[in-house]
Structure formats: C-alpha cells, structure tokens
Amino acid sequence: MIERLCAAHPFGPDVREALSALLRESTEGVVEPLEDDAPDHGVWAGWMADQVGRPWAGASFLWAESYFFRKLLAATGFFAPGPWRGVDPFAPMKRAELHNAATAETLKALDELPHLSDPERDAAVVQAAVWGNQADLAFQLSTDASGSTSGLVAGSPEEFWSLFDEPGPVHLVADNSAGELAADLVVIDRLLTTGRAARVVLHVKPGPYYVSDATPTDVLVVLHHLCGLGGEAGQVGSRVENALRAGEIAVRAHPFFCAPFDFGAMPDDLRAEFASAAVTIFKGDLNYRRLVGDRHWPVDRPFADAVSHFPGPLAALRVLKSEAVVGLERATATSLDAGGQPWRTSGSHALIQTRS
C-alpha cells in the first residue's frame, strides 16, 4: 500500500521517510503515540491509551488497522500545514476504480432495470449492492482475490425487502466508494421511489480510510459521475441529487466510523440516531466485523444474538473477506470447509442477514 501511494504521488523525501517509518513501526516496532495535533488527536489519545509501547502484533487486528490508516494519513501530510493538507491520498485509486471497465459495465447494466418486473428489480438492486462490495481496494491490495462469485451463504433479497413493511427513515452505513457506492445509491433510489423509505440517511467515513472507503467528497464525485452518464444511471443520479436538495437524503460522517472499536461501543448520539431508524443497512466486511464483533465466533451463533446491542431493525450486506461470521447453518460451513477454498476470506462468497 505504501509503495502504491508513493507511486501515485510525487511525495518529497520527508513524506516518503514518514511512510517508511510507519512501515518499520507497524511491522517491527511498538505502537508509538501520534505526533500531530490534528483535531482528532484528543479522541485518539483516549482510544489508544493502553496500546502505546506494546508491539503492533499484540493489538487487535481491528485496532491496528484503524491506527495504521490514521498514522498513514498523518505521514502523508493530511493534517499538517502544507501542500498535502486535506488531500485524500487514495483519491487516484478511487478515481481509477470509478472509471474502470467493470464499473462502466455495471452502470450500463442498470439500463435493464426499467424492463424488469418489480420483484426482479428489487432482487437485482440488492444483488448489485451486495456484490458491489467485492470492489474494495484495501482488500485487493492484500489478497489475490480473483473475483469469482460462488454465491450467498445466507439470506436472500426477499429477506432483505421484507424488513421494509412500513415507510420510515432508513439509514445506510456505506462502505466503499466508486461502484459500490453507486450501487448503494441505486438501493437508496429504490427505497425512496417505491415509498419504502420516507427519508434516507447515508453514513460515510469522515476522512480517507481503508483505501477505498467513501467520504462525503466521494459521495459528490460518484453522484457527479452518475449524473454525467446517460440511461438509467443518469436518471438515478438526478433523482438522488434532487432528493439531497429536498432533504429526503441526508449525508452524515460521524467520527466513530473511523474508530478502532466494534459498534457495541458506539457513542450515545450515534446510537440515538440509529434508534430512530425504521431500518439500518450495513454495507461491507468492515462494518460487519464491527457489527457482530471482530472475533472467531461459532458460525452458527444466531445473528440476532450477535447484534443484540444494536437499537433497531437492521440488515447486513457483505462479501466475506475476513474470518468473522455468524448466523450460518453449520452444514453450510462444513461443506464449504470441505471444499478446501478460503471461503471466509477470499471474497468469493457473500451474505444478506437481517434482524427485525
């Protein structure tokens, strides 16, 4: 990741050295405190108090990943006065993903939607939102995932839509930008145009994170891209734009979305927001890990038990890229294990899980 960043940007020796120091620290050293005075310094001081001085490998994976991304931003000069302040170092990668052939094909395929029956259209937009999660740049950088899609290990689009029995505010906690965010906007459009949602709140990351995670800037970039396209993608883009102007869609970027903890530890203000939602949709692998707890759970632990901390109805749409998983039939896991493929981590399988 660090090599790719240095190839993508003409960083000077100071930034390159700060990135090398982060690589050394995180692979060979102990957790060092933050050296910047960015606005989130104080909150991070609380989140890391008991980690400083310990080897990185002793921290939980979730904590270490989050802290790595926070330090990486600081190393690129994101928080410091100077030319790189506020510059998203992952923007070129996200831009390439948005403009690549696979995303173009997916967006062109939206032209089929108006020709489908309502149930087919419901199923298609959810499938696109689930599998859109495969396009994740942090994951592509750390695996050789070939993109083969074997199928859902739990749930169905029908189960997803059955959550929306009466219109109310729906919250969507987004994951990656580019094609995945475009697919999420299609789901939001479907929620609003079918009257299943009275209003949608779209939650994104407050800053660059996990390479491709969507920020408020990315919402504008993806929306602008959709609006510039013809066909159904362009129609969705202009409906979403109008809904934003009318206040029917609101964008939020709570700091806790870059926190190194499970959602069970979310602060009261965010919990209260979710408590007011008719349904909350969680997208992606990282949000799933934080939702069920980033642990080696028994695969047949009921999903409802794992998310009992969450204050309202919810759905998780996720491609499996990490070990944490609950709510599966034990027989499903046994047969996948017998196949000998790394089905939990390779991005080849996905799930839809709900709790009403």
Ligand SMILES: O=P(O)(O)OC[C@H]1O[C@](O)(CO)[C@@H](O)[C@@H]1O
């Ligand atoms: O973008 P997503 O679906 O949240 O996936 C991110 C995943 O990629 C990784 O960074 C690398 O596999 C995981 O740690 C993380 O869960």
